[in-house]
């Protein structure tokens with residue numbers, strides 16, 4: 001899915017002439033060792049604000065595990081094999097694939113690797129992706145290059161799965177089920193905040209997307225891990241850290257021996273990941289809580305993100321992202337105070353410049369306004385099929 005690109009603390013309306021962000025850089029052909037036994041291999045992606053995804057290769061004496069093997073499609077597949085060759089590795093050396101979360105730039109190549117190598121495929125317990133429509137399986141010829149573009153378009157339009165409430169940090173992170181995830185909003189379906197619908201791709205495009213899925217199958221995990229599960233990679237134990245917020249099924253991996261955090265899209269070096277609101281929970285609360293969780297990991301010293309360069313100050317980056325959301329939340333309160341009772345669409349139009357209007361901006365606004373509502377700082381009620389919000393009067397005000 002798309003990560004909305006904004007600088008932390010930068011209202012979306014600021015100047016358009018910005019230096020290129022590291023997450024936007026085109027995929028380099030270089031393969032670099034970024035931590036002991038951990039290779040960074042960049043795969044090309046074509047999504048708003050993103051130029052590459054980092055596939056990490058974790059080397060051990062049996063071969064390697066790869067994390068987040070890129071978008072579906074022949075271009076990414078070719079780059080993946082070429083990067084392996086640069087590192088002196090072959091496809092069949094891959095014994096494990098780990099997917100940090102259910103966005104196509106992360107899971108796209110996973111099903112094909114599993115199919116061709118028999119690799120184990122590890123995700124969080126709640127992982128799910130688009131479901132294959134069996135009725136479309138009669139398509140006989142597939143133009144892979146053309147389909148790739150369709151998949152990319154879909155990736156750009158992807159609005160993310162639904163969200164359930166985060167249990168207390170001290171409690172169980174794993175009460176989510178795959179079924180919770182499957183209740184994501186369908187194409188053309190109403191949004192939970194009302195007043196708009198999710199965009200429906202053209203019939204031709206929907207058919208093409210389904211055909212694409214036959215070649216680059218949505219991955220079916222062979223092992224679903226829980227918060228705290230241990231996974232042996234690169235000859236040492238890593239711990240699964242469940243980090244819901246960007247998606248419900250987001251997983252980071254932590255290597256306490258070297259203080260290395262594979263941070264996926266949870267913590268990125270210069271941009272903030274999109275937080276999709278849900279009718280069922282406070283996604284922003286979950287996100288902020290699990291940011292604290294990774295910042296507080298004992299001895300964390302190196303973040304390996306899914307987009308952008310390795311970064312060394314994970315707690316500092318967490319502080320900056322939290323600050324961004326605090327500013328956003330404050331801006332939302334101010335807008336609500338200024339315009340009075342309003343729905344999510346209206347609020348998002350006040351918060352985002354017109355070029356960003358649409359379901360993504362609304363979904364992000366929904367996450368923030370629900371966060372305030374659940375904290376008792378904004379009132380919410382239904383008007384027809386639409387949720388309406390108003391800043392709660394200050395005590396004595």
Ligand SMILES: [Zn+2]
Nearest residue numbers: 001103246265
């Ligand atoms: Zn993502």
Ligand SMILES: [Zn+2]
Nearest residue numbers: 103105265306
């Ligand atoms: Zn991503």
